[in-house]
Amino acid sequence: xxxxxxxxxxxxxxxxxxxxxxxxxxxxxxxxxxxxxxxxxxxxxxxxxxxxxxxxxxxxxxxxxxxxxxxxxxxxxxxxxxxxxxxxxxxxxxxxxxxxxxxxxxxxxxxxxxxxxxxxxxxxxxxxxxxxxxxxxxxxxxxxxxxxxxxxxxxxx
Numbered sequence: 826x827x828x829x830x831x832x833x834x835x836x837x838x839x840x841x842x843x844x845x846x847x848x849x850x851x852x853x854x855x856x857x858x859x860x861x862x863x864x865x866x867x868x869x870x871x872x873x874x875x876x877x878x879x880x881x882x883x884x885x886x887x888x889x890x891x892x893x894x895x896x897x898x899x900x901x902x903x904x905x906x907x908x909x910x911x912x913x914x915x916x917x918x919x920x921x922x923x924x925x926x927x928x929x930x931x932x933x934x935x936x937x938x939x940x941x942x943x944x945x946x947x948x949x950x951x952x953x954x955x956x957x958x959x960x961x962x963x964x965x966x967x968x969x970x971x972x973x974x975x976x977x978x979x980x981x982x
Contacts (some may be wrong), residue, residue: 828898830912830946835936836897843890846883854880893935902930905981910954912946917978918954921962926977931955950974 831839854876861873902913910916910931917928929944931954937945944951953963954976962975 827896829893829896829933829935830900831897831933831936832902832913833899835933835943836894836899839890839894839897839935843887843894846887846890850883851887854883902981907981908958908979910957910976910979913981915978915980915982916954916976917980918974919977921973921975928978 857876858873858880861867861870861876864870864872867873900913902915905911905913912931912933915928915930917926919926927942929942929950931946931951932943934945934947937943937948946952946955950963950965953965957963957976959976959979962973964971964973
C-alpha cells in the first residue's frame with residue numbers, strides 16, 4: 826500500500842469531506858433517484874440520469890478518499906526542526922525579479938491549496954526548495970521563463 830505524507834490538519838479535512846459524502850450526499854442522491862423513478866419512463870428522464878451520474882461521481886470520490894485516508898502517514902511539523910526546508914516547513918520567499926514576498930507551507934499532495942498558501946510537495950517550487958536553507962536561491966521553471974527565489978525564513982510550527 827502506498828503511503829501519503831500529510832499533516833494532521835490535512836487528514837482532518839479529508840475525513841470531514843468523506844463523512845459529509847457518506848452522511849449527507851449519499852442519502853440525498855438516493856432520495857433524488859427514488860423521486861426521479863416515481864416520474865415514470867427512465868429512458869427519457871433527465872432527473873434520473875443526472876442523479877445517477879452524481880451518484881457515480883460521489884461513490885468514486887468516497888472510494889478515492891477511503892484509499893487516501895487508509896494510506897496516510899501523519900507528519901507533525903511542530904516536532905521537526907532545523908534550518909533546511911523539508912516537508913511541513915513554512916517557507917518565506919522573495920521573488921528576486923519583482924521583490925514580492927510570499928510564504929508557503931510544504932504539505933502533502935492531497936492537502937495542497939495554493940490559495941491557502943499550502944504548496945504540494947510534488948510541485949516544481951517545493952521540489953526546488955527541499956534541502957535548501959535561509960539565504961539560498963532556487964530557480965524554478967515557469968510559463969514566462971525561469972523564476973528565481975531567495976529563501977528568507979524557514980520555520981516549523
